[in-house]
Amino acid sequence: MDKDDKNVMYDAYDEVASLLQGVAHEINNPITSIRTNVKNIEMMLDEFEPIIEEYADDHPEESIGNLSFEEALSRLRQSLNGIHSASARVSTVVENFKDFAGSSGGEMTEINLVDVVESSVSMTSYEFGGSDIVQLEVPNEPVMVNANQMQLEQVFVNLLTNASHALKDKYGDTVSEQGEVVVSMNQMNRDGEEWVNVIVSDNGPGVPEDLKDSIFAPYITTKEQGKGFGIGLSKALGTIQEHGGHLYLHDNSQPGAEFVVELPINATSPDG
Amino acid sequence: MDVLIVDDEKDILRSLKTFLEMEGYHVTTTDNSTDAIERFERNGYNIVLLDINMPEIDGLELLERILSIDYHTEVIMMTGFNSLDKVFEARELGASEYMLKPFDDMDSVGEIAGHARDRVKRWNRAFEQGLLESSNA
Numbered sequence: 001m002d003k004d005d006k007n008v009m010y011d012a013y014d015e016v017a018s019l020l021q022g023v024a025h026e027i028n029n030p031i032t033s034i035r036t037n038v039k040n041i042e043m044m045l046d047e048f049e050p051i052i053e054e055y056a057d058d059h060p061e062e063s064i065g066n067l068s069f070e071e072a073l074s075r076l077r078q079s080l081n082g083i084h085s086a087s088a089r090v091s092t093v094v095e096n097f098k099d100f101a102g103s104s105g106g107e108m109t110e111i112n113l114v115d116v117v118e119s120s121v122s123m124t125s126y127e128f129g130g131s132d133i134v135q136l137e138v139p140n141e142p143v144m145v146n147a148n149q150m151q152l153e154q155v156f157v158n159l160l161t162n163a164s165h166a167l168k169d170k171y172g173d174t175v176s177e178q179g180e181v182v183v184s185m186n187q188m189n190r191d192g193e194e195w196v197n198v199i200v201s202d203n204g205p206g207v208p209e210d211l212k213d214s215i216f217a218p219y220i221t222t223k224e225q226g227k228g229f230g231i232g233l234s235k236a237l238g239t240i241q242e243h244g245g246h247l248y249l250h251d252n253s254q255p256g257a258e259f260v261v262e263l264p265i266n267a268t269s270p271d272g
Numbered sequence: 273m274d275v276l277i278v279d280d281e282k283d284i285l286r287s288l289k290t291f292l293e294m295e296g297y298h299v300t301t302t303d304n305s306t307d308a309i310e311r312f313e314r315n316g317y318n319i320v321l322l323d324i325n326m327p328e329i330d331g332l333e334l335l336e337r338i339l340s341i342d343y344h345t346e347v348i349m350m351t352g353f354n355s356l357d358k359v360f361e362a363r364e365l366g367a368s369e370y371m372l373k374p375f376d377d378m379d380s381v382g383e384i385a386g387h388a389r390d391r392v393k394r395w396n397r398a399f400e401q402g403l404l405e406s407s408n409a
Contacts, residue, residue: 036290036291037290043291
Protein backbone atom coordinates (compact mmCIF):
# COMPACT_ATOMS: atom_id res chain seq x y z
CA MET A 1 0.00 0.00 0.00
CA ASP A 2 1.52 3.36 -0.93
CA LYS A 3 1.66 6.40 1.29
CA ASP A 4 -1.31 8.12 -0.39
CA ASP A 5 -3.53 5.09 0.15
CA LYS A 6 -2.52 4.98 3.80
CA ASN A 7 -3.28 8.67 4.26
CA VAL A 8 -6.74 8.29 2.74
CA MET A 9 -7.33 5.30 4.97
CA TYR A 10 -6.32 7.07 8.15
CA ASP A 11 -8.30 10.18 7.17
CA ALA A 12 -11.40 8.03 6.82
CA TYR A 13 -10.82 6.49 10.24
CA ASP A 14 -10.28 9.94 11.74
CA GLU A 15 -13.65 11.00 10.35
CA VAL A 16 -15.35 7.98 11.85
CA ALA A 17 -13.59 8.55 15.16
CA SER A 18 -14.70 12.16 15.16
CA LEU A 19 -18.26 11.10 14.42
CA LEU A 20 -18.24 8.61 17.29
CA GLN A 21 -16.86 11.24 19.66
CA GLY A 22 -19.67 13.58 18.65
CA VAL A 23 -22.30 10.88 19.16
CA ALA A 24 -20.86 10.07 22.58
CA HIS A 25 -20.97 13.73 23.56
CA GLU A 26 -24.59 14.10 22.42
CA ILE A 27 -25.68 11.04 24.39
CA ASN A 28 -24.04 12.23 27.62
CA ASN A 29 -26.47 15.07 28.23
CA PRO A 30 -29.70 13.02 28.04
CA ILE A 31 -28.08 10.32 30.19
CA THR A 32 -27.23 13.00 32.75
CA SER A 33 -30.84 14.14 32.69
CA ILE A 34 -32.13 10.56 33.10
CA ARG A 35 -29.92 9.88 36.10
CA THR A 36 -30.74 13.10 37.84
CA ASN A 37 -34.46 12.60 37.32
CA VAL A 38 -34.28 9.01 38.60
CA LYS A 39 -32.51 10.23 41.72
CA ASN A 40 -35.14 12.92 42.23
CA ILE A 41 -37.94 10.37 41.98
CA GLU A 42 -36.16 8.08 44.44
CA MET A 43 -35.73 10.89 46.94
CA MET A 44 -39.37 11.91 46.64
CA LEU A 45 -40.47 8.30 46.93
CA ASP A 46 -38.55 8.05 50.21
CA GLU A 47 -40.68 10.92 51.49
CA PHE A 48 -43.98 9.67 50.05
CA GLU A 49 -43.57 6.02 51.04
CA PRO A 50 -44.51 6.33 54.75
CA ILE A 51 -47.52 8.46 53.77
CA ILE A 52 -48.66 5.86 51.26
CA GLU A 53 -48.09 3.04 53.75
CA GLU A 54 -50.16 4.84 56.37
CA TYR A 55 -52.94 5.36 53.81
CA ALA A 56 -52.76 1.68 52.82
CA ASP A 57 -53.05 0.61 56.46
CA ASP A 58 -56.13 2.81 56.84
CA HIS A 59 -57.68 1.60 53.55
CA PRO A 60 -56.90 -2.12 53.25
CA GLU A 61 -59.63 -2.58 50.67
CA GLU A 62 -57.96 -0.26 48.15
CA SER A 63 -55.43 -1.20 45.55
CA ILE A 64 -53.84 -0.01 42.31
CA GLY A 65 -55.30 -2.30 39.71
CA ASN A 66 -54.37 -5.79 40.85
CA LEU A 67 -51.50 -4.56 42.96
CA SER A 68 -51.57 -3.78 46.64
CA PHE A 69 -49.97 -0.48 47.62
CA GLU A 70 -47.04 -2.40 49.04
CA GLU A 71 -46.52 -4.30 45.81
CA ALA A 72 -46.95 -1.13 43.74
CA LEU A 73 -44.27 0.64 45.77
CA SER A 74 -41.97 -2.34 45.30
CA ARG A 75 -42.61 -2.35 41.53
CA LEU A 76 -41.99 1.38 41.40
CA ARG A 77 -38.55 0.92 42.96
CA GLN A 78 -37.85 -1.93 40.55
CA SER A 79 -38.77 0.32 37.63
CA LEU A 80 -36.42 3.00 38.85
CA ASN A 81 -33.64 0.43 39.21
CA GLY A 82 -34.40 -0.72 35.68
CA ILE A 83 -34.06 2.81 34.33
CA HIS A 84 -30.85 3.31 36.24
CA SER A 85 -29.23 0.08 35.06
CA ALA A 86 -30.33 0.69 31.47
CA SER A 87 -28.75 4.14 31.52
CA ALA A 88 -25.60 2.58 33.00
CA ARG A 89 -25.51 0.17 30.07
CA VAL A 90 -25.83 3.04 27.60
CA SER A 91 -23.00 4.82 29.40
CA THR A 92 -20.82 1.73 29.15
CA VAL A 93 -21.41 1.49 25.42
CA VAL A 94 -20.65 5.19 25.05
CA GLU A 95 -17.47 4.85 27.12
CA ASN A 96 -16.31 1.90 25.02
CA PHE A 97 -16.93 3.85 21.84
CA LYS A 98 -15.12 6.89 23.15
CA ASP A 99 -12.11 4.73 23.93
CA PHE A 100 -12.38 3.10 20.53
CA ALA A 101 -12.66 6.44 18.77
CA GLY A 102 -9.80 7.97 20.68
CA SER A 103 -6.52 8.96 19.11
CA SER A 104 -4.93 6.25 17.08
CA GLY A 105 -1.63 7.49 18.41
CA GLY A 106 -0.57 6.81 21.92
CA GLU A 107 2.10 4.86 23.61
CA MET A 108 2.89 1.19 23.53
CA THR A 109 2.52 -0.15 27.01
CA GLU A 110 2.34 -3.55 28.62
CA ILE A 111 -1.29 -4.62 28.48
CA ASN A 112 -3.27 -7.76 29.14
CA LEU A 113 -4.42 -9.11 25.78
CA VAL A 114 -7.23 -11.04 27.48
CA ASP A 115 -8.76 -7.74 28.65
CA VAL A 116 -8.45 -6.29 25.14
CA VAL A 117 -10.21 -9.26 23.54
CA GLU A 118 -12.96 -9.33 26.17
CA SER A 119 -13.51 -5.58 25.78
CA SER A 120 -13.73 -5.91 22.00
CA VAL A 121 -16.31 -8.69 22.30
CA SER A 122 -18.30 -6.55 24.71
CA MET A 123 -18.14 -3.53 22.39
CA THR A 124 -19.50 -5.51 19.47
CA SER A 125 -22.24 -7.38 21.34
CA TYR A 126 -24.86 -5.08 19.80
CA GLU A 127 -23.71 -6.24 16.32
CA PHE A 128 -24.83 -9.72 17.31
CA GLY A 129 -28.11 -8.51 18.74
CA GLY A 130 -26.85 -9.03 22.27
CA SER A 131 -27.20 -12.77 21.81
CA ASP A 132 -24.69 -15.47 22.80
CA ILE A 133 -23.44 -16.03 19.27
CA VAL A 134 -19.85 -15.20 20.27
CA GLN A 135 -18.07 -17.87 22.30
CA LEU A 136 -15.00 -16.63 24.10
CA GLU A 137 -12.22 -19.09 24.91
CA VAL A 138 -9.49 -17.16 26.69
CA PRO A 139 -7.11 -18.03 29.53
CA ASN A 140 -7.97 -17.17 33.10
CA GLU A 141 -4.53 -15.68 33.69
CA PRO A 142 -3.21 -12.51 32.01
CA VAL A 143 -1.36 -12.66 28.70
CA MET A 144 0.87 -9.61 28.56
CA VAL A 145 1.87 -7.99 25.29
CA ASN A 146 3.51 -4.69 24.45
CA ALA A 147 0.86 -2.78 22.52
CA ASN A 148 -1.29 0.26 21.99
CA GLN A 149 -4.54 -0.85 23.59
CA MET A 150 -6.86 1.28 21.48
CA GLN A 151 -5.27 0.20 18.23
CA LEU A 152 -5.52 -3.48 19.19
CA GLU A 153 -9.15 -3.08 20.18
CA GLN A 154 -9.82 -1.54 16.78
CA VAL A 155 -8.36 -4.65 15.14
CA PHE A 156 -10.53 -7.10 17.08
CA VAL A 157 -13.63 -4.93 16.76
CA ASN A 158 -13.05 -4.88 13.01
CA LEU A 159 -12.71 -8.68 12.83
CA LEU A 160 -15.81 -9.22 14.96
CA THR A 161 -17.85 -6.69 13.01
CA ASN A 162 -16.87 -8.39 9.76
CA ALA A 163 -17.92 -11.74 11.26
CA SER A 164 -21.30 -10.35 12.30
CA HIS A 165 -21.95 -8.99 8.80
CA ALA A 166 -20.95 -12.32 7.26
CA LEU A 167 -23.35 -14.21 9.52
CA LYS A 168 -26.20 -11.83 8.76
CA ASP A 169 -25.55 -12.25 5.04
CA LYS A 170 -25.74 -16.04 5.30
CA TYR A 171 -28.40 -16.58 7.95
CA GLY A 172 -30.55 -13.44 7.86
CA ASP A 173 -33.27 -13.65 10.48
CA THR A 174 -32.06 -16.99 11.80
CA VAL A 175 -28.59 -15.70 12.69
CA SER A 176 -29.13 -16.00 16.44
CA GLU A 177 -30.01 -19.70 16.03
CA GLN A 178 -27.47 -20.70 13.38
CA GLY A 179 -24.65 -18.18 13.57
CA GLU A 180 -21.51 -19.01 15.48
CA VAL A 181 -18.38 -17.01 16.23
CA VAL A 182 -15.55 -18.39 18.31
CA VAL A 183 -12.79 -16.15 19.68
CA SER A 184 -10.00 -18.27 21.10
CA MET A 185 -6.57 -17.47 22.45
CA ASN A 186 -3.59 -19.80 22.60
CA GLN A 187 0.03 -19.43 23.50
CA MET A 188 2.83 -21.12 21.60
CA ASN A 189 6.55 -21.23 21.39
CA ARG A 190 8.15 -20.45 18.08
CA ASP A 191 11.89 -20.65 17.68
CA GLY A 192 12.38 -20.12 21.37
CA GLU A 193 10.08 -17.11 21.60
CA GLU A 194 6.68 -16.99 23.20
CA TRP A 195 3.76 -15.95 21.01
CA VAL A 196 0.04 -15.68 21.48
CA ASN A 197 -2.53 -16.13 18.78
CA VAL A 198 -6.11 -14.94 18.81
CA ILE A 199 -8.38 -16.71 16.35
CA VAL A 200 -11.68 -15.18 15.26
CA SER A 201 -13.64 -17.79 13.36
CA ASP A 202 -17.21 -17.79 12.12
CA ASN A 203 -19.52 -20.14 10.25
CA GLY A 204 -20.54 -17.53 7.71
CA PRO A 205 -20.18 -17.84 3.93
CA GLY A 206 -16.39 -17.50 4.07
CA VAL A 207 -14.18 -15.25 1.93
CA PRO A 208 -14.76 -15.75 -1.81
CA GLU A 209 -11.94 -17.71 -3.44
CA ASP A 210 -11.09 -14.90 -5.85
CA LEU A 211 -10.63 -12.41 -3.00
CA LYS A 212 -8.54 -14.52 -0.63
CA ASP A 213 -5.22 -13.23 -1.96
CA SER A 214 -6.25 -9.56 -1.81
CA ILE A 215 -8.52 -9.42 1.26
CA PHE A 216 -6.05 -7.25 3.17
CA ALA A 217 -5.61 -4.69 0.39
CA PRO A 218 -7.48 -1.37 0.78
CA TYR A 219 -10.89 -0.93 -0.84
CA ILE A 220 -11.43 -4.65 -1.22
CA THR A 221 -14.75 -5.49 0.32
CA THR A 222 -17.19 -8.34 0.21
CA LYS A 223 -19.93 -6.16 1.66
CA GLU A 224 -22.77 -4.59 -0.22
CA GLN A 225 -22.60 -0.89 -0.98
CA GLY A 226 -22.88 1.30 2.06
CA LYS A 227 -21.66 -1.34 4.48
CA GLY A 228 -18.01 -0.53 4.86
CA PHE A 229 -15.54 0.65 2.30
CA GLY A 230 -12.92 -2.00 2.69
CA ILE A 231 -10.20 -0.31 4.70
CA GLY A 232 -10.73 -2.11 8.00
CA LEU A 233 -8.66 -5.24 7.29
CA SER A 234 -5.97 -3.21 5.59
CA LYS A 235 -5.61 -0.97 8.62
CA ALA A 236 -5.82 -3.99 10.95
CA LEU A 237 -2.95 -5.66 9.12
CA GLY A 238 -0.87 -2.48 9.34
CA THR A 239 -1.56 -2.20 13.07
CA ILE A 240 -0.60 -5.80 13.83
CA GLN A 241 2.55 -5.53 11.73
CA GLU A 242 3.50 -2.37 13.63
CA HIS A 243 3.15 -4.48 16.78
CA GLY A 244 5.59 -7.02 15.40
CA GLY A 245 2.86 -9.57 14.76
CA HIS A 246 0.97 -11.25 11.94
CA LEU A 247 -2.62 -11.19 10.75
CA TYR A 248 -3.80 -13.66 8.17
CA LEU A 249 -6.77 -15.56 6.87
CA HIS A 250 -6.31 -19.19 7.76
CA ASP A 251 -7.33 -21.23 4.77
CA ASN A 252 -8.87 -24.33 6.30
CA SER A 253 -11.42 -26.72 4.99
CA GLN A 254 -14.12 -25.60 7.40
CA PRO A 255 -17.06 -23.45 6.28
CA GLY A 256 -16.78 -19.80 7.22
CA ALA A 257 -13.73 -17.65 7.81
CA GLU A 258 -10.91 -17.90 10.32
CA PHE A 259 -8.73 -14.87 10.94
CA VAL A 260 -5.61 -15.30 13.05
CA VAL A 261 -3.81 -12.54 14.96
CA GLU A 262 -0.37 -13.47 16.24
CA LEU A 263 1.54 -11.26 18.67
CA PRO A 264 4.80 -11.67 20.54
CA ILE A 265 4.33 -12.08 24.25
CA ASN A 266 6.27 -9.77 26.56
CA ALA A 267 9.49 -11.42 27.55
CA THR A 268 9.92 -11.34 31.31
CA SER A 269 13.49 -10.97 32.40
CA PRO A 270 14.71 -11.05 35.98
CA ASP A 271 17.15 -8.33 34.97
CA GLY A 272 14.17 -6.04 33.93
CA MET B 273 -27.31 28.97 50.18
CA ASP B 274 -27.96 30.43 46.70
CA VAL B 275 -27.03 28.40 43.66
CA LEU B 276 -27.04 29.39 39.98
CA ILE B 277 -27.01 26.57 37.42
CA VAL B 278 -25.90 27.48 33.88
CA ASP B 279 -26.39 24.85 31.15
CA ASP B 280 -27.82 24.98 27.64
CA GLU B 281 -29.72 21.71 28.24
CA LYS B 282 -33.12 22.53 29.75
CA ASP B 283 -33.71 18.94 30.93
CA ILE B 284 -30.50 19.05 32.93
CA LEU B 285 -31.42 22.43 34.41
CA ARG B 286 -34.84 21.17 35.54
CA SER B 287 -33.62 17.91 37.03
CA LEU B 288 -30.58 19.40 38.76
CA LYS B 289 -32.72 22.24 40.16
CA THR B 290 -35.14 19.72 41.70
CA PHE B 291 -32.30 17.64 43.11
CA LEU B 292 -30.52 20.58 44.74
CA GLU B 293 -33.74 22.08 46.07
CA MET B 294 -34.48 18.76 47.76
CA GLU B 295 -31.00 19.00 49.25
CA GLY B 296 -31.95 22.38 50.71
CA TYR B 297 -30.49 24.94 48.30
CA HIS B 298 -32.18 27.97 46.74
CA VAL B 299 -31.70 27.40 43.05
CA THR B 300 -31.92 29.62 39.97
CA THR B 301 -31.32 28.30 36.49
CA THR B 302 -30.51 29.77 33.10
CA ASP B 303 -29.70 28.27 29.70
CA ASN B 304 -28.19 31.50 28.39
CA SER B 305 -24.68 32.86 29.03
CA THR B 306 -25.61 36.56 28.78
CA ASP B 307 -28.54 36.04 31.13
CA ALA B 308 -26.21 34.21 33.54
CA ILE B 309 -23.89 37.22 33.78
CA GLU B 310 -26.77 39.66 34.19
CA ARG B 311 -28.32 37.57 36.97
CA PHE B 312 -24.97 37.21 38.67
CA GLU B 313 -24.35 40.95 38.56
CA ARG B 314 -27.84 41.61 39.93
CA ASN B 315 -28.12 38.95 42.62
CA GLY B 316 -24.80 37.29 43.33
CA TYR B 317 -24.72 33.58 44.13
CA ASN B 318 -22.65 31.56 46.57
CA ILE B 319 -22.29 28.60 44.24
CA VAL B 320 -22.44 28.35 40.44
CA LEU B 321 -22.74 25.10 38.53
CA LEU B 322 -21.44 25.96 35.08
CA ASP B 323 -21.46 23.85 31.93
CA ILE B 324 -18.08 24.17 30.28
CA ASN B 325 -19.54 24.05 26.75
CA MET B 326 -21.97 26.94 26.53
CA PRO B 327 -22.90 28.54 23.20
CA GLU B 328 -22.21 32.26 22.56
CA ILE B 329 -20.03 32.88 25.61
CA ASP B 330 -18.23 29.65 26.47
CA GLY B 331 -17.85 28.22 29.96
CA LEU B 332 -14.27 29.37 30.51
CA GLU B 333 -15.02 32.98 29.62
CA LEU B 334 -18.15 32.85 31.78
CA LEU B 335 -16.03 31.55 34.64
CA GLU B 336 -13.60 34.46 34.29
CA ARG B 337 -16.39 37.02 34.22
CA ILE B 338 -18.16 35.53 37.24
CA LEU B 339 -14.97 35.47 39.27
CA SER B 340 -14.15 39.03 38.21
CA ILE B 341 -17.48 40.09 39.76
CA ASP B 342 -17.00 38.04 42.93
CA TYR B 343 -13.77 36.13 43.31
CA HIS B 344 -15.09 34.18 46.32
CA THR B 345 -17.79 32.42 44.33
CA GLU B 346 -17.58 28.63 44.37
CA VAL B 347 -17.73 27.72 40.66
CA ILE B 348 -18.18 24.05 39.85
CA MET B 349 -17.60 23.19 36.18
CA MET B 350 -19.80 20.55 34.55
CA THR B 351 -18.18 18.77 31.67
CA GLY B 352 -18.30 15.74 29.45
CA PHE B 353 -15.25 13.57 29.08
CA ASN B 354 -14.42 15.23 25.75
CA SER B 355 -13.72 18.54 27.48
CA LEU B 356 -11.67 17.29 30.40
CA ASP B 357 -8.67 19.29 29.18
CA LYS B 358 -10.74 22.48 29.50
CA VAL B 359 -11.39 21.58 33.14
CA PHE B 360 -7.68 21.89 33.92
CA GLU B 361 -7.71 25.30 32.30
CA ALA B 362 -10.79 26.18 34.38
CA ARG B 363 -8.89 25.18 37.51
CA GLU B 364 -6.09 27.58 36.57
CA LEU B 365 -8.70 30.32 36.16
CA GLY B 366 -10.12 29.70 39.64
CA ALA B 367 -12.82 27.03 39.38
CA SER B 368 -13.29 25.13 42.66
CA GLU B 369 -14.39 21.75 41.38
CA TYR B 370 -15.69 19.79 38.45
CA MET B 371 -18.42 17.22 37.81
CA LEU B 372 -18.19 14.74 34.96
CA LYS B 373 -21.31 14.10 32.88
CA PRO B 374 -23.13 11.81 32.91
CA PHE B 375 -23.13 11.81 36.68
CA ASP B 376 -22.34 8.24 37.72
CA ASP B 377 -23.64 8.77 41.18
CA MET B 378 -25.95 11.59 42.25
CA ASP B 379 -24.80 11.22 45.87
CA SER B 380 -21.37 12.43 44.80
CA VAL B 381 -23.01 15.43 43.09
CA GLY B 382 -24.65 16.18 46.43
CA GLU B 383 -21.31 15.79 48.20
CA ILE B 384 -19.49 18.15 45.85
CA ALA B 385 -22.21 20.78 46.29
CA GLY B 386 -22.11 20.15 50.03
CA HIS B 387 -18.36 20.72 50.23
CA ALA B 388 -18.76 23.96 48.28
CA ARG B 389 -21.50 25.05 50.67
CA ASP B 390 -19.30 24.22 53.69
CA ARG B 391 -16.43 26.25 52.24
CA VAL B 392 -18.73 29.23 51.70
CA LYS B 393 -20.01 28.99 55.28
CA ARG B 394 -16.53 28.71 56.70
CA TRP B 395 -15.23 31.73 54.85
CA ASN B 396 -18.34 33.73 55.77
CA ARG B 397 -17.82 32.86 59.43
CA ALA B 398 -14.15 33.78 59.24
CA PHE B 399 -15.01 37.05 57.55
CA GLU B 400 -17.64 37.91 60.15
CA GLN B 401 -15.26 36.94 62.94
CA GLY B 402 -12.54 39.08 61.42
CA LEU B 403 -14.89 42.05 61.13
CA LEU B 404 -16.02 41.52 64.73
CA GLU B 405 -12.46 41.39 66.01
CA SER B 406 -11.35 44.40 64.03
CA SER B 407 -14.31 46.43 65.31
CA ASN B 408 -13.47 45.45 68.91
CA ALA B 409 -9.80 46.25 68.51
